[in-house]
Amino acid sequence: xxxxxxxxxxxxxxxxxxxxxxxxxxxxxxxxxxxxxxxxxxxxxxxxxxxxxxxxxxxxxxxxxxxxxxxxxxxxxxxxxxxxxxxxxxxxxxxxxxxxxxxxxxxxxxxxxxxxxxxxxxxxxxxxxxxxxxxxxxxxxxxxxxxxxxxxxxxxxxxxxxxxxxxxxxxxxxxxxxxxxxxxxxxxxxxxxxxxxxxxxxxxxxxxxxxxxxxxxxxxxxxxxxxxxxxxxxxxxxxxxxxxxxxxx
Amino acid sequence: xxxxxxxxxxxxxxxxxxxxxxxxxxxxxxxxxxxxxxxxxxxxxxxxxxxxxxxxxxxxxxxxxxxxxxxxxxxxxxxxxxxxxxxxxxxxxxxxxxxxxxxxxxxxxxxxxxxxxxxxxxxxxxxxxxxxxxxxxxxxxxxxxxxxxxxxxxxxxxxxxxxxxxxxxxxxxxxxxxxxxxxxxxxxxxxxxxxxxxxxxxxxxxxxxxxxxxxxxxxxxxxxxxxxxxxxxxxxxxxxxxxxxxxxxxxxxxxxxxxxxxxxxxxxxxxxxxxxxxxxxxxxxxxxxxxxxxxxxxxxxxxxxxxxxxxxxxxxxxxxxxxxxxxxxxxxxxxxx
Numbered sequence: 001x002x003x004x005x006x007x008x009x010x011x012x013x014x015x016x017x018x019x020x021x022x023x024x025x026x027x028x029x030x031x032x033x034x035x036x037x038x039x040x041x042x043x044x045x046x047x048x049x050x051x052x053x054x055x056x057x058x059x060x061x062x063x064x065x066x067x068x069x070x071x072x073x074x075x076x077x078x079x080x081x082x083x084x085x086x087x088x089x090x091x092x093x094x095x096x097x098x099x100x101x102x103x104x105x106x107x108x109x110x111x112x113x114x115x116x117x118x119x120x121x122x123x124x125x126x127x128x129x130x131x132x133x134x135x136x137x138x139x140x141x142x143x144x145x146x147x148x149x150x151x152x153x154x155x156x157x158x159x160x161x162x163x164x165x166x167x168x169x170x171x172x173x174x175x176x177x178x179x180x181x182x183x184x185x186x187x188x189x190x191x192x193x194x195x196x197x198x199x200x201x202x203x204x205x206x207x208x209x210x211x212x213x214x215x216x217x218x219x220x221x222x223x224x225x226x227x228x229x230x231x232x233x234x235x236x237x238x239x240x241x242x243x244x245x246x247x248x249x
Numbered sequence: 250x251x252x253x254x255x256x257x258x259x260x261x262x263x264x265x266x267x268x269x270x271x272x273x274x275x276x277x278x279x280x281x282x283x284x285x286x287x288x289x290x291x292x293x294x295x296x297x298x299x300x301x302x303x304x305x306x307x308x309x310x311x312x313x314x315x316x317x318x319x320x321x322x323x324x325x326x327x328x329x330x331x332x333x334x335x336x337x338x339x340x341x342x343x344x345x346x347x348x349x350x351x352x353x354x355x356x357x358x359x360x361x362x363x364x365x366x367x368x369x370x371x372x373x374x375x376x377x378x379x380x381x382x383x384x385x386x387x388x389x390x391x392x393x394x395x396x397x398x399x400x401x402x403x404x405x406x407x408x409x410x411x412x413x414x415x416x417x418x419x420x421x422x423x424x425x426x427x428x429x430x431x432x433x434x435x436x437x438x439x440x441x442x443x444x445x446x447x448x449x450x451x452x453x454x455x456x457x458x459x460x461x462x463x464x465x466x467x468x469x470x471x472x473x474x475x476x477x478x479x480x481x482x483x484x485x486x487x488x489x490x491x492x493x494x495x496x497x498x499x500x501x502x503x504x505x506x507x508x509x510x511x512x513x514x515x516x517x518x519x520x521x522x523x524x525x526x527x528x529x530x531x532x533x534x535x536x537x538x539x540x541x542x543x544x545x546x547x548x549x550x551x552x553x554x555x556x557x558x559x560x561x562x563x564x565x566x567x568x569x570x571x572x573x574x575x576x577x578x579x580x581x582x583x584x585x586x
Binding site for chain 1: 385429536
């Protein structure tokens with residue numbers, strides 16, 4: 001493990017970096033990989049046992065923890081984190097328990113998802129091939145983030161390693177399926193984004209008034225089946241947007 | 250009858266706010282709460298009540314209210330034109346709002362976010378543990394004409410207090426600590442960032458504010474392909490066109506645009522309160538200095554109740570007090586006393 005200079009490119013992993021004045025980020029790899037993702041999820045669960053931590057979360061490849069640096073100095077917290085890191089090989093951790101496979105009806109392209117053709121072009125394929133590729137991909141929730149209940153899903157085939165846009169799209173609607181860097185994000189809110197809007201679903205992922213405000217969990221898997229705009233229209237009254245799911249294994 | 254305040258009319262972005270909700274980062278929900286957390290502490294001190302009480306945050310424009318019974322109020326944050334039944338009110342101060350009286354709060358004179366605190370606090374329903382609205386997440390709604398705000402019981406009586414508040418409503422220098430992605434930016438980019446002058450853009454909300462600058466902007470090699478990482482309030486995100494955004498209370502919890510640093514919590518009120526057109530600069534400090542500044546900031550917040558001064562209520566002095574307030578954005582109770 002290492003505490004390399006902030007943002008060092010030749011760092012070794014796991015890598016501990018500061019986040020603002022009251023956070024540490026433990027990263028398990030230089031780029032998205034399944035072992036790093038599993039490590040981040042498992043390490044977050046293990047941090048529950050460490051004193052002085054006020055909140056934790058995961059990103060794709062990292063575990064974040066927030067603490068009060070006036071109560072626990074950075075050096076002390078770093079020592080506690082390092083002590084936990086050496087207890088095992090976190091990249092060998094299992095995925096979380098209770099995972100599910102979701103099938104989520106999705107309209108690709110049309111005026112509901114106006115950037116399909118553009119995204120297909122950047123990925124070097126026809127719009128038709130793009131729909132076929134995206135609707136057949138089985139992707140996993142790697143983390144929940146950006147907005148409440150909102151999943152980052154991956155990994156898509158290599159061809160979808162496309163950059164974000166230069167400029168932000170001012171607004172994409174709730175239920176939008178967007179793509180960049182071999183990942184999909186299914187938007188839980190109406191928001192600006194730098195990712196390209198390729199599909200539209202009718203699924204509500206954040207339900208603050210319900211007993212389960214956040215529908216998806218890290219480790220869940222999803223297939224975004226292609227449907228017509230007419231079919232999706234009929235699913236709009238259903239908060240699940242026509243989605244179905246089953247337990248995995 | 251339940252204590253309440255009626256909303257006669259309201260600006261476009263008036264919301265119930267407090268110190269936000271923690272514990273939901275892992276689910277993608279940022280803390281939210283008031284953009285100017287110092288203003289929340291000042292309101293609590295003026296009314297002698299806990300800092301956890303919810304208040305109304307008014308972005309740029311206030312609202313008109315009518316009291317159902319005698320209420321204690323305090324006004325903090327961005328100074329706004331305020332009157333009770335036509336009588337001007339001193340900002341950064343507590344007042345009695347008599348039963349049936351009409352409280353009118355107009356546009357901000359400087360700054361962006363003004364706060365109306367009520368004795369006992371606003372007792373609106375809690376969602377995920379807090380009453381504060383998080384409109385980006387779809388939690389709660391903006392206040393509108395016809396709404397009635399329920400208030401919790403208030404057993405205190407003291408009003409007529411004023412705070413001498415340093416100007417944080419017209420831009421200035423934001424101190425920045427290096428963060429996880431600062432090293433992605435070349436040293437000359439960081440130096441340029443620290444020496445450039447920025448203008449708070451018209452684009453800004455509770456998620457974040459755009460800080461425009463002349464010149465080519467800032468970039469990192471391969472910046473559009475960086476793996477999405479954790480975001481905290483204060484992070485300075487550089488989007489594809491090279492312009493920095495300072496992220497605020499309702500920021501996203503993760504994001505892919507690289508971040509050049511993180512504004513210190515003690516300077517976030519200034520960042521959020523800078524009105525469109527205000528000059529903004531950034532200055533890097535090291536972690537040790539940042540922690541020291543955080544310690545001082547918390548001591549300052551703890552000390553706010555001890556800085557209360559009696560408000561001169563002589564109407565003949567009111568106009569002078571008001572004009573002083575308008576010019577400096579600061580009401581100095583001591584001068585008038």
